[in-house]
Amino acid sequence: MKAPAVDYLRPRTLTEAVDLLAHASVEARVIAGGQSLVAMMNLRVASPGLLIDIARLPELHAVASYSDAVTLGACVTHAAIEDRRVADPSRGLMPRVASTLAYRAIRTRGTIGGSLALSDPAAEWPAVLAALDAEVVLYGSSGRRSLKCTEFTTGIFQTKLAQNEILESARVPKLSPDARYGYVKLCRKSGEFASALAVVVTDPRRGYSRVVSGAANGSPLVLADTSRLVAEGPRDPDALRGTISGDLDRASDRHFDDFQRNLHTVAAMRAVQQVLV
Ligand SMILES: Cc1cc2nc3c(=O)[nH]c(=O)nc-3n(C[C@H](O)[C@H](O)[C@H](O)COP(=O)(O)OP(=O)(O)OC[C@H]3O[C@@H](n4cnc5c(N)ncnc54)[C@H](O)[C@@H]3O)c2cc1C
Numbered sequence: 001m002k003a004p005a006v007d008y009l010r011p012r013t014l015t016e017a018v019d020l021l022a023h024a025s026v027e028a029r030v031i032a033g034g035q036s037l038v039a040m041m042n043l044r045v046a047s048p049g050l051l052i053d054i055a056r057l058p059e060l061h062a063v064a065s066y067s068d069a070v071t072l073g074a075c076v077t078h079a080a081i082e083d084r085r086v087a088d089p090s091r092g093l094m095p096r097v098a099s100t101l102a103y104r105a106i107r108t109r110g111t112i113g114g115s116l117a118l119s120d121p122a123a124e125w126p127a128v129l130a131a132l133d134a135e136v137v138l139y140g141s142s143g144r145r146s147l148k149c150t151e152f153t154t155g156i157f158q159t160k161l162a163q164n165e166i167l168e169s170a171r172v173p174k175l176s177p178d179a180r181y182g183y184v185k186l187c188r189k190s191g192e193f194a195s196a197l198a199v200v201v202t203d204p205r206r207g208y209s210r211v212v213s214g215a216a217n218g219s220p221l222v223l224a225d226t227s228r229l230v231a232e233g234p235r236d237p238d239a240l241r242g243t244i245s246g247d248l249d250r251a252s253d254r255h256f257d258d259f260q261r262n263l264h265t266v267a268a269m270r271a272v273q274q275v276l277v
Helices: 014-023 037-042 078-082 093-098 104-109 112-118 124-131 224-232 237-250 258-276
Strands: 007-009 028-031 050-053 063-065 069-073 135-140 143-148 153-155 166-173 180-186 196-203 208-214
Touching: 014 028, 014 050, 014 135, 014 166, 028 037, 078 093, 078 104, 078 112, 093 124, 093 180, 093 196, 112 124, 112 166, 124 180, 124 196, 124 208, 180 258, 196 224, 196 258, 208 224, 208 258, 224 237, 224 258, 237 258
Parallel strands: 007 050, 028 050
Antiparallel strands: 063 069, 069 166, 135 143, 135 166, 180 196, 196 208
16 A cells, blocks of 8 residues: 655755744645554554754764763664674674665654654664663754653653654763673564564663663653662572562563463573573
8 A cells, every 4th residue: 555645845944843843734644764653554543734954963873972871863774783884882792683674675664752752662772772871863943952861752652742742862871891781682684673673782881781671562661679689699590580580570561372471581680691691
């Protein structure tokens, strides 16, 4: 099926894009890579009357490296991260993740901002940026605000993005040279969305350790007890299994059947093992 007819505008600045979004008389949506939105329009899951194309706005391609963090403009593509054409604050984690996301054709157009704004529960970036303790910068009619990624995604396709706001950038803390990470994506065949995701980041120099489960029937789930256990160092795998399982069971806002619980536990155990070996 083809998408229904829709008006299309391409603003020249971010401010102009926000003005168009705020003052549209029909349902307006920004379009970045279009890799999710166009499919949603074809399927009639989304029917905006106006598309505001932000893909070429220079502000949204800006990448800046600071002493403690890198900011990546929302329209940086998955492929640019995979190919290391932009600064990498994560010492290889983000390029590795990008290479597992969808197919190369999708990665050449799909953007990190589009993925965060959509917050598909099975998407990689919401989980990985939560594990890295990143923030998103949102720009709207009343100015800018920053939110931790752990607060930004609130549920399945749900975020704190307001109707008149555009996700401008992600601010990702730099990992220190001592940092370690683990990443596991379980899916039926490469290029598909994950059935389970696990991301582990430890950075002893910053006293930081976080284990996150993605594709977990909701927003990315921080496994708090497992994160503490990982910070303490190598563990017996059975203790780890029990702790991960306990963290999943304590997430009262979601239900895992036995198969899903096992899938997420195995993913988290494998990701933790990558950090501990
Ligand atoms: C076959 C297929 C397989 C895929 N597999 C995976 C996968 O394994 N893992 C994965 O993570 N993703 C996967 N994707 C999704 C892909 O990564 C998309 O690129 C991504 O989710 C959306 O990015 P986009 O730039 O294309 O956004 P668009 O499709 O342009 O927009 C998506 C939504 O976000 C909004 N939006 C976009 N940018 C902004 C912004 N800066 N501020 C505010 N709102 C914004 C749009 O209004 C729209 O509602 C897959 C897609 C396809 C088609």
